[in-house]
Amino acid sequence: MDNFNLRSAYRGSNNLERYDCFDVQCDDMYCYTITTDNETCLMQWIVRLFSLTFPNSGKRLKVSMDMIWDQSVDDHSFFIPVALQFCYEHFCIIYHVSPPQNFPIFSLESFLNHDYVDFFGFQMLYKVRYLRQQYNLVVKNWFDISCQVCLSTPAFLRNHDVSVPLQTLVSVIFSKKYLKPDDILQSNWRLRELSLDKIMFATLDCFFVYKIANLITFPLPL
Numbered sequence: 001m002d003n004f005n006l007r008s009a010y011r012g013s014n015n016l017e018r019y020d021c022f023d024v025q026c027d028d029m030y031c032y033t034i035t036t037d038n039e040t041c042l043m044q045w046i047v048r049l050f051s052l053t054f055p056n057s058g059k060r061l062k063v064s065m066d067m068i069w070d071q072s073v074d075d076h077s078f079f080i081p082v083a084l085q086f087c088y089e090h091f092c093i094i095y096h097v098s099p100p101q102n103f104p105i106f107s108l109e110s111f112l113n114h115d116y117v118d119f120f121g122f123q124m125l126y127k128v129r130y131l132r133q134q135y136n137l138v139v140k141n142w143f144d145i146s147c148q149v150c151l152s153t154p155a156f157l158r159n160h161d162v163s164v165p166l167q168t169l170v171s172v173i174f175s176k177k178y179l180k181p182d183d184i185l186q187s188n189w190r191l192r193e194l195s196l197d198k199i200m201f202a203t204l205d206c207f208f209v210y211k212i213a214n215l216i217t218f219p220l221p222l
Contacts, residue, residue: 004027006025008022008197017041021034029211031203033092033094035096037096039107046111060116060118063118063120064086066121080097081097082189083189084097084108085203086206087206094194096194113140120143120209122165124144
């Protein structure tokens, strides 16, 4: 089985609004990514998403989400996600939680609790509980791909373990190996600027979840 051809490139910055732009490529699939530590920028991304998709009209909106914890430190005061990722179609935003107290509660409150927005991801039960317990943020409609994949279509996915990791699932569905360096999560994610590799893999994890969510039929939200 061949590997995916992965690339990422820096495209520009807006210093006033504090965001950077990147192109991430996986074979012939492309994703346009914004990274920011500005909660206002995250809110504007959500507003633009709603303006394009009109979930308030009753049309359901699928969004993939992920959260990354910094595994390079043992200090429990840093047990706060270092990055939040959301992806819709080929657009992704990475919110860099830096400093740790800069968690975007206000921007996420209505988004996560929206009646017509469905969130997809891996290990979602843990993430949903964390958000509720730590920030009183409710994720209203959520799907855990790793738990529900055994109930999905196409039928060949039912032969895989319920805890199948994202990389394995991507390889099964796309017939290509999605390889990540073993130490990508062990390096320091609290640095002011994230490396191109961190941005690429943070984007692709969320991007592939979105792709899988649109290939598989899921039951009702948990």
